[in-house]
Amino acid sequence: MNEEEVLAALRRVVDPDLGKDIVTLGWVSDLKVDGGAVSFTLKLTTPACPFQQDLVRQSKEVLEAMGASRVQVNVVYDVPRTTPADNLATHKIRNIIAVGSGKGGVGKSTVAVNLAVALAMTGARVGLLDADIYGASVPLMIGANTPPEVAGENLLKPTEVAGIKVMSVGLLVPPGTPIIWRGALVTKAIQEFIANVDWGELDYMIVDLPPGTGDAPLTVAQNLKLTGAIIVTTPQRASLEVALKTLTMFRKLEVPIIGIVENMSYLVCPHCGREIDVFGKGSVETVARHMQVPFLGSIPIDPRLREAEDNGELLVDFQDSPAAKALMDIARRVASKVSLLAYSRKKEEGEEGGGLSAFLPMPPKR
Ligand SMILES: Nc1ncnc2c1ncn2[C@@H]1O[C@H](COP(=O)(O)OP(=O)(O)O)[C@@H](O)[C@H]1O
Ligand SMILES: [Mg+2]
Numbered sequence: 233m234n235e236e237e238v239l240a241a242l243r244r245v246v247d248p249d250l251g252k253d254i255v256t257l258g259w260v261s262d263l264k265v266d267g268g269a270v271s272f273t274l275k276l277t278t279p280a281c282p283f284q285q286d287l288v289r290q291s292k293e294v295l296e297a298m299g300a301s302r303v304q305v306n307v308v309y310d311v312p313r314t315t316p317a318d319n320l321a322t323h324k325i326r327n328i329i330a331v332g333s334g335k336g337g338v339g340k341s342t343v344a345v346n347l348a349v350a351l352a353m354t355g356a357r358v359g360l361l362d363a364d365i366y367g368a369s370v371p372l373m374i375g376a377n378t379p380p381e382v383a384g385e386n387l388l389k390p391t392e393v394a395g396i397k398v399m400s401v402g403l404l405v406p407p408g409t410p411i412i413w414r415g416a417l418v419t420k421a422i423q424e425f426i427a428n429v430d431w432g433e434l435d436y437m438i439v440d441l442p443p444g445t446g447d448a449p450l451t452v453a454q455n456l457k458l459t460g461a462i463i464v465t466t467p468q469r470a471s472l473e474v475a476l477k478t479l480t481m482f483r484k485l486e487v488p489i490i491g492i493v494e495n496m497s498y499l500v501c502p503h504c505g506r507e508i509d510v511f512g513k514g515s516v517e518t519v520a521r522h523m524q525v526p527f528l529g530s531i532p533i534d535p536r537l538r539e540a541e542d543n544g545e546l547l548v549d550f551q552d553s554p555a556a557k558a559l560m561d562i563a564r565r566v567a568s569k570v571s572l573l574a575y576s577r578k579k580e581e582g583e584e585g586g587g588l589s590a591f592l593p594m595p596p597k598r
Contacts, residue, residue, distance in 0.1 A: 233265055233267075233268070233270070233298065233299060233300065234265060235263055235265050237298065238263060238265055238270055238272075238295065238300075239255050239260070239263070241294045241295055241297075241298050242254055242255050242260055242272075242291060242294065242295070243255045243256065244290075244294050245287060245290045245291050245294060247259075247283060247287065248283055248286075249283070249568050249571070249572055250572070250575060254274065254287060254291070258275075259274055259275045259276065260272050260273070260274060260275075261273045261275065262306070267301075268299060268300050268301030268302060269300070269301060269302040269303075269304075270295050270300045270302070270303050270304070271303070271304035271305075271306065272304075272305060272306070273305075273306045273307075273308055274287065274288065274291070274305050274306070274307050274308070275308050275309070275310055276307060276308070276309050276310075277309070277310065277311060277312055277571035277574070277575075278309060278311055278354075278356065278435075278567040278568065278570070278571050279309045279311075279351075279354040279355040279356050280350070280351055280354040280356060280563055280564050280566075280567035280568075281309075281564070281567065281568065281571075282564040282565065282567075282568055283568075284307065288305045288307065291303065291305055292305065309355070309356075311326050311327065311356065311435040311436070311571075312326070312571060312574035312575070312578070313326035313327065313574060314326070314327050314328075314457075314459040314460075314570065314573050314574045314577055315327060315328055315456075315457050315459065316457050319457065321426050321427045322426065322456060322457070324431065324432060324433045324434065325359065325431060325434045325437045326434065326435050326436070327435065327436050327437070327459040327570050327574070328436075328437045328439065328456050328457070328458050328459050329347075329436060329437070329438050329439065329458070329459050329460060329461070329462060329490065329566065329570065330363075330439040330441055330449070330452055330453070330456075330458055330460075330461045330462070330482075330487070331343050331344040331347070331438065331439065331440055331441060331461070331462045331464060332441040332443075332449055332461055332462070332463055332464070332478045332482070333441075333443050333444075333463060333464045333465055333471075333474075333475055333478060334443060334444060334465065334471060334472075334473070334474025334475035334476070334477055334478050335443050335444075335465075335470070335471050335474050335475070336367065336442070336443040338443075338464055338465055338466045338471050338475075338495055338496070339464050339466070339493075339495035339496065339531065340364075340440060340441065340443070340464045341362075341364070341369045341370060341373055341440050342373070342464075342495065342531075342537065342541060343462065343464045343493055343495065343531075343559070343562070344360065344370070344438050344439070344440035345360065345370060345373045345374050345440070345541070346547050346556075346559040346563070347438050347462075347559070347562065347563050347566060348360040348374075348396050348436075348438045349374070349394060349396065349546050349547040349548065350547055350559055350560050350562075350563030350564075351435075351436050351438075351563055351567065352394060352395050352396045353547065353548060354563075354567075356435040356436055356567075357395075357432075357433055357434050357435045357436075358395070358396045358397070358434065358435065358436050358437070358438065359390065359396065359397040359398075359399075359431050359434045359436070359437040359438070360374065360396050360397070360398045360399075360437075360438050360440070361399050361400075361425055361426075361437060361438070361439045361440070362398070362399065362400030362401065362402065362440050363422050363425070363439050363440060363441050363442065363448045363449075363451075363452050364440055364441060364442040364448065365401050365411055365413065365418045365421055365422070365442070365448060366410075366411055366413075366418075366442065367442055368400045368401050368402035368411075369402070369440075370398060370400045370402065370440055371391075371398070371400050371402040371403050372402070372541070372542075372544060373541045373544065374393050374394075374396070374398060374544060374546070375393060375543075375544025375545065375546065376391045376393045376398050376400070376403060376544075378391050378403075379391065379403050379404060380399060380403055380404070380429070383430045384430075386428050387428055387429070387430050388428060388429050388430065389429075389430050390429055390430070390431065391403055393546075394546055394548070397431055397432065397434070399425050399429050401421060415446070415447040416447075418447045418448055418451070419447055419448075419451045422448060422451045422452060422455070423451065423455055426455060426456060436567075436570070439452055439456070439458075443474075443478075444474075444477075444478065445477060445478055445481040449478070449481065450481075450485075453481075453482065453485040453487050454485065458487045458488075459488070459490070459570055459573060460487060460488040460489060460490035460569075460570070460573060461479075461482045461487050461488070461489055461490060462489075462490050462491060462492070462493060462528065462566065463475050463478055463479050463482075463489065463491075463492045463493070463525075464492075464493045464495055465492065465493070465494065465495070465516055466494070466495055466496045466497075466511050467494055467496075467497060467511045467512040467513055467514065467515040467516050468511040468512050468515075469512075469515075471511075472515060472516060472519060475492070476519070476523070479492070479523065479525070488573060489525045489526075490526065490528070490566060490569050490570065490573075491520070491525055491526035491527060491528035491565070491566070491569060492516055492519070492520045492523075492525055492526075492527055492528060493516075493528045493529060493530070493531065493562060494513075494514075494515075494516035494517065494527075494529070494530035494531070495530075495531045496510065496511060496531070496532075496533045497511075497513050497514075497516075497530035497531060497532055497533075498510065498513045498530075498532050498533065499532065499533040500532060500534075500554060502535075510533065513530070514530075516530070517530070526565075526569060528562050528565050528566060528569075529558055529561055529562045529565060530558065531555050531558040531559060531562070532554050532555055532558065533555075534553055534554050534555030534556075536550050536553040536555065536556075537550075537553065537555040537556070547559060547560070
């Protein structure tokens with residue numbers, strides 16, 4: 233076997249999202265062929281890649297089929313950026329994902345916090361910005377209680393929990409203190425959270441928004457070049473109809489919609505194990521199809537999740553619960569959609585990596 237033959241074989245290993253093979257995508261490097269022993273580096277676009285195991289297994293299969301006795305695949309990651317490289321405040325943050333909803337209490341913070349934790353568990357560098365100034369709940373949910381350190385003049389170092397860099401107004405005031413501010417101050421606080429916080433290098437920043445289409449979501453959408461937004465809703469009409477208004481706001485602001493999540497989708501009866509449809513399971517997926525936005529998954533009502541969040545326990549601690557599994561799947565789906573967005577942007581800019589078979593729905597150009 234020589235290198236050319238090995239590369240030709242690896243061209244049969246195709247990334248399902250991008251519809252291209254790993255050699256064409258430029259993901260194979262450091263190829264060494266020594267008799268029957270083959271080793272190479274496989275560079276993926278995210279450590280949360282849902283196809284990682286499949287790609288490694290397929291690579292081994294095609295090479296073993298042509299006679300390789302030992303195949304070693306060294307997997308590394310390089311998360312592509314969707315944020316502008318020339319923005320001083322955010323140039324080290326590769327992707328910024330906002331989590332919004334129409335109504336409160338539908339699970340935005342739950343999705344935002346657990347998305348951050350799930351991505352960090354895979355090895356990504358993650359930041360979590362709580363833009364819900366009046367209803368900051370990130371510190372409680374993630375179990376953060378030390379205030380950010382002062383890192384220099386006008387610069388704060390975010391509090392770190394489980395490797396995640398967290399910033400929230402809840403970390404700056406004593407517990408129980410209400411924030412009684414007018415909108416202009418909310419806007420200013422969010423701007424400072426971006427400009428005056430030493431976030432460092434991040435693969436993903438997750439922004440937890442307050443409900444609706446007010447000052448905070450608007451500031452986030454206008455001050456940050458967002459990778460995209462995730463909309464969280466419960467399935468009943470009262471929640472879904474208002475969620476769609478938030479979705480429309482993001483579209484108007486030319487923020488791509490990464491997808492919609494159905495939370496509190498159903499309840500599994502702890503006695504008989506049967507699914508109880510509390511709010512009308514499935515309606516969000518139907519609406520997502522109608523609105524031509526990706527459906528990212530449904531999270532069941534799970535008392536274990538609520539309990540964990542009230543106690544600041546992390547997803548890692550209850551990985552076997554149904555809600556935790558759903559949240560992990562959603563995180564992988566989000567990561568792969570973000571990679572797709574990065575590729576489609578590169579293609580728009582005429583850089584390499586284009587020619588994709590699938591694109592995320594982008595807001596219409598004006
Ligand atoms: N799938 C779920 N199962 C059980 N409890 C949930 C679920 N989703 C959210 N919760 C709980 O519901 C409450 C509201 O969720 P939260 O994420 O704070 O909503 P939001 O940020 O949209 O206001 C929290 O106490 C949270 O723990
Ligand atoms: Mg919240």
